[in-house]
Amino acid sequence: MKIAVTGKGGVGKTTISGLLARAYNDLGNRVMLIDADPDMNLAGVLGIPEQTAITPIIELKNLIADRTGTEPGRSAPLFKMNPRVDDIPEKYSFDIRGIKLLVMGTVRGGGAGCACPENAFLKSLLSHLFLARDECVIVDMEAGIEHLGRGTAMGVDMMLIVAEPSKSSLDTAGRIQRLAKEIGITKLTVLVNKVKNSEESDYMKANLEKHGFDIIGYLDYSSEIQKINLGKINVFDIKGRDFDKLKHMISALEL
Secondary structure: OEEEEEOOOOOOHHHHHHHHHHHHHHOOOOEEEEEEOOOOOHHHHOOOOOOOOOOOHHHOHHHHHHHHOOOOOOOOOOOOOOOOOOOHHHHHOEEEOOEEEEEOOOOOOOOOOOOOHHHHHHHHHHHHHHHOOOOEEEEEEOOOOOOOOHHHHOOOOEEEEEEOOOHHHHHHHHHHHHHHHHOOOOOEEEEEEEEOOHHHHHHHHHHHHHOOOEEEEEEEOOHHHHHHHOOOOOHHHOOOHHHHHHHHHHHHHOO
16 A cells, blocks of 8 residues: 555644554554655654654755755756665665654755755655555655655555544645645545544534545544654554554555
């Protein structure tokens, strides 16, 4: 499975990405977990100590310069749009309990949408991860899915949108749906997170189905999972009903 996880900020997509990685790993799969969100919080969710040095790929200036033929941050009329990236996952990933974490980082500021060496390198890396790797790949994306191009989208088995019971979360899901269709991703599903009561689940069900969304399932608001967000525990500490429910949803994702 190649899964791109996205959603409005604060809905819990990074925590869900980490829990999905652990669930697939528990089921005997090799897992590559990619942090492509600007906030880069997956290391903490996995329980990797803050002092652990993990350099985001986007900050490897010399490597990007060597592979693209031009120095990041400088204007250049010509650079390689398809640089070599096949050795990057093994060289720069961090192994935690059998899950490999690769922190990509993101291009910030006014040049974020331009054809620049940094973007070319990151997009080539994502394409390789989705199209050429044979393990389970889970990517924690930002809501805008700017990293995904048409070529990369060919390798995405599922766009998993994490939503919470709110109008703003629904609005973001609609925007992601439009962006995904523009680049050829047609298999989208929504995981509704942080549900506190039946009124909230009914509200989300009615509005999501009205706009043609498939719903993979609903996760109740969990004080135990909230502890991950507070840094008190990590995804490997979760047990019981909450985690079992997520593993059950995985079987539907694989259909």
